[in-house]
Amino acid sequence: MSEDVSGESTGEASGAGAGADAGTRAEPRGREAEPGRGHTIVVGAGMSGLAAADRLAEQGERVTVLEARDRTGGRIHSVRPWDGVTLDVGASWMRGEENNPLSRLVAEVGVRTAVFNRSTETAYDPKGRRLLFDRHRRNLEDVNLLHEHMYWATVGASPEESMEEGINHALYDANLVRSRARDAAEIVHRLAEADHGADAEEIAFSAVASQHEFSGDDVVFPDGMGQLTDHLARGLDVRLEHVVLAVSHDGDGVGVRVDTPDGEETLTADRVLVTLPLGVLQAGRVDFEPALPADKQDSLERLGNGRLEKLFLRFDEVFWGDAEVLVHLGTEEGAWFHWYAGQNVFGEPVLVSRNGGKAARFLARMDEGDVVEHAMASLRGMFKKAPDPVDHYLTHWMDDPFARGGFSFTAVGAGDGDRAALGEPIGDRVFFAGEATEIEHTATVHGALLSGRREAERILSAD
Missing domain, CATH: 3.90.660.10 (Polyamine Oxidase; Chain A, domain 2)
Structure with missing residues (x-):
């Protein structure tokens, strides 16, 4: 292993990006550990990684962020x-700005x-004819009715039950037939595909009741959500075009082997926070030494990767x-x-x-x-x-080799325990964050934010 102590790199990002004045540089932060703090390497400069790095740096931790792309933001672009x-x-x-943890960041940054x-939605039938307002309103009422039946039916649902089965049960319970059943079922299917990036047959029925909504x-964001990650990255030691190849750990610390524009090198630190997307972890392109625990490997096999x-x-x-x-x-x-x-x-x-x-x-x-x-x-x-x-x-x-999908979804056979297992640290050396490790806020930016802050607090309490 080669100890990296410089805190400098040709791939470093100043945090001045699309939402910042390109002629200014933020004050450096997180470059040296304050007394009682250590050094954390963060893998991934998406929302979860930068939220964690921001919090750690503010609390006096030395932070090095490694990002495979030539930009920050991850799946925010x-x-x-x-x-x-x-x-x-x-x-x-x-989605829902009241009490949403993302709202506080938006206000802090001053993003428009x-x-x-x-509020103004029009619908057209398969032949392209515009539906009358009353017909579309009735369809939406039927969809709400189906969702209500589905929500309550999730109580006691087995992990092996699919959303497709749940939709069929709800159609029966709601007594919808003919054109009303057809239209409502189609809308529910399309909403599920967009929300989970998967087909109703692939999604666990229990996922209907698992997400927390904000009012x-x-x-x-007319000027781009990327302003939020630009803000979190300001002044941090973010090393772009640093592709992580392997993560190793022992009683003395961690080593992270990376492929950089100048060749391979290994960075060492007290600990590492891995915020790679689920699809990247499932692809197995990053070696873990020792290998990931069996429960994490099982979770990676069970959870779904949405398209x-x-x-x-x-x-x-x-x-x-x-x-x-x-x-x-x-x-x-x-x-x-x-x-x-x-x-x-x-x-x-x-x-x-x-x-x-x-x-x-x-x-x-x-x-x-x-x-x-x-x-x-x-x-x-x-x-x-x-x-x-x-x-x-x-x-x-x-x-995209550094995303390999849109976001995670709870597949048939998977459950909250898989997300919890994925987010569990390995001792006090290797930590995990990302929307896939959140239970109530999966597949959301605020879920990624919360996961990063969760792990930052866990790291700080371990120092």
């Missing part, structure tokens, strides 16, 4: 492909937000009216079920669609140009004279 438009191509919104509550408005991709389409003009959300029933493989109108957020005519689970797998088999054509065919089913887009942006999170 704000890009500017078009003049004056910022797209959050990864995580993009905060925009309310996005789907208040849903908000998005969710986004398509942004930019047009010369708005042709879809004033609706914030367009719902298209009966589409091929469930693709393009939801379109989100972004003109009020971006200030430009932009439509966004998210596809998860089956729909995402279906589209992944196409070339990018064919995906756009497929999307336009669906849009023209509702708006026959829709013009061609002037540009587009398509995500590929499943193909």
Whole structure:
């Protein structure tokens, strides 16, 4: 092992990113351990890793953050492909701003937000005909009824029961038939695919009742959610393009072997906090010496890795009216079920669609140009004279070697115990954070934030 004591690297990030003035540098922090504190290496500069590093540095811990990409943020990624438009191509919104722990960070940073509550939503049937307001409202009432039946039915549900089975039971209990059952079931399926990045047959039914929701408005970030991770990274020793290959530990400390632009090296510290996404851990690209405990390995096998991709389409003009959300029933493989109108957020005519689970797998088999054509065919089913887009942006999170998916989901056969096991430290040397280690806040940015702060407090209490 080679001891690294410099705190400097050619790959270091100052914390001045998309949301900061590029001409300024934050004051260095977390470069030296204060009395009674030690040195922690944080693997991953996403929300969980940076939230932990920020807290540790503020409390006098020496912190070194290793990030494989050439940027911070992880699965939060704000890009500017078009003049004056910022797209959050990864995580993009905060669900319920009241009492949400992310709200306090948003207020601290002073990030501009925009309310996005789907208050104006229009729906179209499989033939592209706009549903009457009363029909769509009835559909949404039926969906709420199904969700209520599903929620209460999760009491006593076995880990082997799927959401698909839960939906079928709820349809029977709610006594929905014919077109009402068809429409409500389709909407519930599409919501599940987007929320979990998986099909209803893959998702554990117990997941329906496992997540904690916050009240208040849903908000998005016109100038990019990346401002939040930029803020947390300010002044920290963040080493970009440092791909972690192995994590070892013994009674004396930890060693983290990394591939850097200058070749391989091993960094040593008192402890390491691993915040790698579930898909990366499941891929086994990082060696652990000794091997991970059996309960962690079992959890990695049982938990699900969700697939969710986004398509942004930019047009010369708005042709879809004033609706914030367009719902298209009966589409091929469930693709393009939801379109989100972004003109009020971006200030430009932009439509966004998210596809998860089956729909995402279906589209992944196409070339990018064919995906756009497929999307336009669906849009023209509702708006026959829709013009061609002037540009587009398509995500590929499943193909990203440092993400390997969108977020975790509780698969059939998995449960809260798997997330708890994944988050358990190995002695006082190796710690784990990330949304996959959260029980009530999985697959969310605030869950990642909470997990990072949880482990930071655990590390500080062990010092």
